[in-house]
Amino acid sequence: xxxxxxxxxxxxxxxxxxxxxxxxxxxxxxxxxxxxxxxxxxxxxxxxxxxxxxxxxxxxxxxxxxxxxxxxxxxxxxxxxxxxxxxxxxxxxxxxxxxxxxxxxxxxxxxx
Amino acid sequence: xxxxxxxxxxxxxxxxxxxxxxxxxxxxxxxxxxxxxxxxxxxxxxxxxxxxxxxxxxxxxxxxxxxxxxxxxxxxxxxxxxxxxxxxxxxxxxxxxxxxxxxxxxxxxxxxx
Numbered sequence: 001x002x003x004x005x006x007x008x009x010x011x012x013x014x015x016x017x018x019x020x021x022x023x024x025x026x027x028x029x030x031x032x033x034x035x036x037x038x039x040x041x042x043x044x045x046x047x048x049x050x051x052x053x054x055x056x057x058x059x060x061x062x063x064x065x066x067x068x069x070x071x072x073x074x075x076x077x078x079x080x081x082x083x084x085x086x087x088x089x090x091x092x093x094x095x096x097x098x099x100x101x102x103x104x105x106x107x108x109x110x111x112x
Numbered sequence: 113x114x115x116x117x118x119x120x121x122x123x124x125x126x127x128x129x130x131x132x133x134x135x136x137x138x139x140x141x142x143x144x145x146x147x148x149x150x151x152x153x154x155x156x157x158x159x160x161x162x163x164x165x166x167x168x169x170x171x172x173x174x175x176x177x178x179x180x181x182x183x184x185x186x187x188x189x190x191x192x193x194x195x196x197x198x199x200x201x202x203x204x205x206x207x208x209x210x211x212x213x214x215x216x217x218x219x220x221x222x223x224x225x
Contacts, residue, residue, distance in 0.1 A: 034213075038155075042216075042218065042219075043116075043203045043205070043216025043217055043218060043219055044155070044203075044205075044214075044216050045216065046213035046214065046215070049213070087155075093211060097167065097168045098143070098160070098210035098211050099145075099157045099160060099168055099171075100157065100214070101157070102154055102155040102156075103154070104154060
């Protein structure tokens, strides 16, 4: 499976935008990019996913580089509730199995 | 919708005892996933079912672990006999279909003494 690389931790001020990077230089053409987050003492929560085009939803935006070797999760206005571990995961839809392989993620700290 | 329901939320047991973790997926979801999370190994997929059939159990650590899904609304993960190294948070997740986003339950924190 292609792997992702994320910074261990990041900090942001409340109500400011946050850009969480993810590198996936060995991504294949059939790998979707998924983002989940895990708030303290909770199970992971789906955030967003995409293949080639940038994606927006009510939680965040996903910007995918043209060569797809990296992507950025954008939280437009961070709140204290966004403090969590953010996981960037690749999943190959042609592999015959739909399992996620979670890495260590980025721990986001939001400062009031 | 109540979301994915897991029970118990906390379990403390002694080494050698049998442990059964339970999960009720979201109604209408056809895929169910069992994960384990520890500080050392992070979040690992143990097994997943699609339409009640086990599809990928490559993450099940050893024969002491077994999982069943007798119907679309219930699954169990059993550890027999339990060992201290099984101490972890066990999450159950469900999705409408295999390729859809997964919804996670609150987890069961297992401590084996």
